Amino acid sequence: MRTLFFDIDGTLLITHRAGSGALQQAISLEFQVEKVNMEVVFGGATDRYLLSELLRLNGLTDNEETRGRLRRRYSRLLPTVLKETGGTVLPGVNSLLAELSRFPIVKSAVMTGNFAETGRMKLDHFGLGTHFCWVSGGDLDADRDDLARRTADQWSLMHGKDAVADMIVIGDTPKDVRCARAMGAQSLAVCTGGFTRDELTAAGATWVVDDLEHPSALEVLIP
Template identity: 35%
Template sequence: MRTLVMWDIDGTLLRGGGLAWRAWQAAFAEVTGREWRETPHIGGRTDLDLCAEVFSTHGVTDCTPERFFERYVELVLLEQHLFAEQGWLMPGVREVLAALGDEPDVVQTLVTGNHPVVAAAKVGAFGLADAFDAEVGGYGTDDSVRATLVRRCLERAGQKYGEQFRAVVVGDTGHDVDAALANGVTVVAVATGGVSSDELAAAGAHHVLPDLSDVDAAVRLIKA
């Protein structure tokens, strides 16, 4: 049985330097005409979930998520080169992706709270797009509940490849852990996104690493 590795993006693979969130706030102001008042907790949540909270907090009833996302994506794409200029990759990411990419029994994809176009822009800015089969990924516009993104990814991979996979989520928040466990998927958590190793272990992660700088250890755990 081959392994499907589902990578989270923000805090796990990279930091985008705040570009996406600045675009989010600018798009919100443009499409709703409302002044930004309150920023929600972001880490590990889906774009649909965040959109629902932001609209509710600001009393927005005359705008759809689809309309908002259209402008948000446009603003991100205008400055997508800044992801690499203002952001950075987490330690060991490029090396671990390359090592897993050399394994014939591994398929890597993305399971992220991001809109799919924004996800592609982020990994593309760092030259990582070819590491992933983005077509089978799970994205923040699939559903507001992150566990559903993992399920959609499993379904898409099964449909495309005609086989079942042993799946692994690699993420940095309790939301990543919960989403994986809800689908019976192994979790390799990394403490690079602001959640401590102890917290990730307490959430139920099967394996916890401080980061991915020990490439051999990371690959071994992901393939275990």
């Protein structure tokens, strides 16, 4: 079995900042913050980390209760914001996923910094959800490497030790590349999320392509 773990934002699709927009609204509405401070780096971060940072930046207590309130409000707002902001599936994604589905030995899953629930919302909004057998999200881990290690452990429990012997992480940030190493996987980095080929190569990506439309992407992913 070969397991492919796809990132979502900047790799499969772009939402024109629907996630950050919904989080900003959620903080404002849930905690009555008039001017929300959003000065945090979203790329490659987990939602668990982002909630803590945004609460702290806005002078709010970061604990399980406040994170739960913010998460629930965010989850309620995101579907509406996704409709408002538009967005698109990135080049080559639909054809690549359709082609991968022809190979029984290949399992396509998602490993994302999004909460699993909101990650599925994004996938379903753009008609991609049916391509993936599982979504591992940033629900518990503030650090992306911890998310990767937990994902590998869970996948092994579900499918056996052989299932983690051949894994590839597909992502658009240096954090995706580094977390692939943390879970013992190779990495295919795509230049669709704002990072250059040189930056992704320097981070240690096994392969780098301009986008998932490039023929070499399919060649790399099929065993």
